[in-house]
Amino acid sequence: MKKKLVGIFVCMLLLVTALPVMTSEERNAVCPMGCSSTETTNDAIQIGGIRGGMRVSAVVRNTLSIPIGDVEWKIEFEGLIFSGSATGTIESLEPDEQTIIHSSIVFGFGSGWLRVTAGDTDKAANFFAFGMMIFVFPN
Secondary structure (H helix, E strand, C coil): CHHHHHHHHHHHHHHHHCCCCCCHHHHHHHCCCCCCCCCECCCCEEEEEEECECCCEEEEEECCCCCEEEEEEEEEEECCEEECCEEEEEEEECCCCEEEEECCCCEEEEEEEEEEEECCEEEEEEEEEEECEEEEEEC
């Protein structure tokens, strides 16, 4: 029984890792959510530090010399992900202040891409999900 489970696990792992991760050019050609492979910005907000784990997190930073408020954000996934997308609002960001936003707990399998949006700024990254773990590969 144990050998069968290990065999099934190895076969699934090989199958899932055989799925290609999209290149930047491919993502630009088929991106249904209108994202770009590079960061776009309105010079007020900067997105960085996209990390994986059981959920995705990203750092949102105010680059202006004045406070900004009511910044709407979202984290979206494209791939075989069954949960994880999230939205929210950052009530206030002081000049040069940063905050961390999080998706909900991710569950899925295989490769895909994600997009983090805050205000008018977005940033995309490739990922690989295996159950409740997600590994992010920034562009």
